Amino acid sequence: MSNQRKNTNPAFSLASGAFAGAVEGFATYPIEYTKTVAQFATRAGDKPPHPISIVRDTVRQHGIGGLYSGCGALVTGNALKAGVRFLSYDHFKSMLRDENGKLSGPRSLLAGLGAGMTEAVFAVTPSETIKTKLIDDAKREKPRYPPGLVGGSLAIIRDEGIAGIYRGLVPVMLRQGANSAVRFGTYSTLRNLVVDSSNPTQPLPGSVTFGIGAIAGIVTVYATMPLDVVKTRMQSLNARAEYRNTFDCLGKVVRREGVFALWRGATPRLARLVLSGGIVFTVYEKCMYVLEKTVGSA
Template sequence: MASKEQKKQTAGKGVTDLIAGGVAGLFEALCCHPLDTVKVRMQLYRKSGQKPPGFLRTGINIVQKETFLSLYKGLGAVVIGIVPKMGIRFSSYEFYRSLLYAPDGSITTGGTFIAGVGAGITEAVLVVNPMEVVKIRLQAQHHSMADPLDVPKYRNAPHAAYTIIKEEGFKTLYRGVSLTAARQATNQGVNFTVYSKIRERLQEYHGTKDLPSWETSCIGLISGALGPLSNAPLDTIKTRLQKTTYASNESGLVRIVKIGNQLVKEEGMAALYKGITPRIMRVAPGQAVTFTVYEYMKKVLNGETHIPGLSNSKKFD
């Protein structure tokens, strides 16, 4: 249960949340982006009469045909958006959470879930959707980064964003935003609820608010794995929708339903779960890294600990 003192401490932490979340997100992206590229390629694979390659074969094919660095296609778009994304995620979560505290400073499981849903929708609309449209366009390009003559349409994240806006209009960056918002809402609702509740139980068990890093990582791993299982079809349809480059006068809902129906008709229900293995492998350890680094950086920024080897053990003020 959160105390009144803990409730008060949530105010004025925007800068801390921004920096700690940004650093955590950067580490997550560097560690896990290759798995996201494999996931996107699996989701974009079209049925061709042959058995679709698994995540290992997909990854090997990318490396063999396009070099190892191709696994990091779209990383620029992720890095550019990761600081505001994580800052918005954690600061908006704490803001929504603060609105749902009971008079005694406690918060229910339902309240925690609602705060997570609110954080997911907020980050989806402000940062995630435009970032993912650019990222997916870059990841979908089948070109070898070792061949200087193989010039891709999109050279990097800023160029991709500029080209998309120039050729298709600014609104293209928000293609599939409803699906992204739904995915992020369920992700963060489940993620924060499971993380916070397991963390509370372990804090009660140990009799201290400070948990060892390995326990924080394990909690993040568990909470991160549950979100993708609940919204995999949304993510697959969203990827197909955001990859398309043609304009359409159809409403977003009509196109979502059409893509979903076509996918099931041509490739079966299992197609809605394409890329679920690398997605879980991407999101689960990603959340383990995120929460571990986030909790550590908060302690550093609050002066409760220090980064070894820096400033002769000086702490941040």
């Protein structure tokens, strides 16, 4: 992911990003599940459930598998969105480099913004809407949808049409654009501080890549958490009856629960994005290096 890397093979970006996204999605899904459940605690004045309580109650009622409710949708979507994200980010980077092949910090942010918007439309919104609805449905005494990815997705589409899996598109685009801009901008800036300027294509040690990615994850969480909360509420089963649009949802959350409700679920999301940033950038870098050294040289 060096800002000096030129002419990145689009197929390598797509394959490496998809593999990194799948690995990261499965490894961190229980944390994502915990965050989503915490964000459904909506009554004003109520203290959100502690992540440990959510895990304990879920395992007691549904077993370990309960922590993976909706997992198939997220892992599949994560692979797709990471592939699209890295493919589009590398494309936008190539467009925004200066005449010396360098990418400044502001231009890296702009490339990340474009990548986030692209992945929101083509991958993130459908997969996260399905995931959120399946998690919300699984908490009911008599769930409406089958728990699996295929059965659950078909049932949601049958009930609400294609528009049903694009619920919350606007907050997702805002969140993903902000996420990718902050994450890629932070990662690229930190990477440029530690990379060997005499050999910018040389891969960094995995521990360094993981650490830089983790820091980028921390910055991303606190900068974009309100967008994530609104996105989750807009994708709930009762969203159509509860909220007119994204801004109506934002206003109701603040009026009913206070401004700090916009950071509800920050702890589990922080845990997930710290791991996510470390895992996805490390796996991506290693995959790109292997592909360029083997397939690229064949």
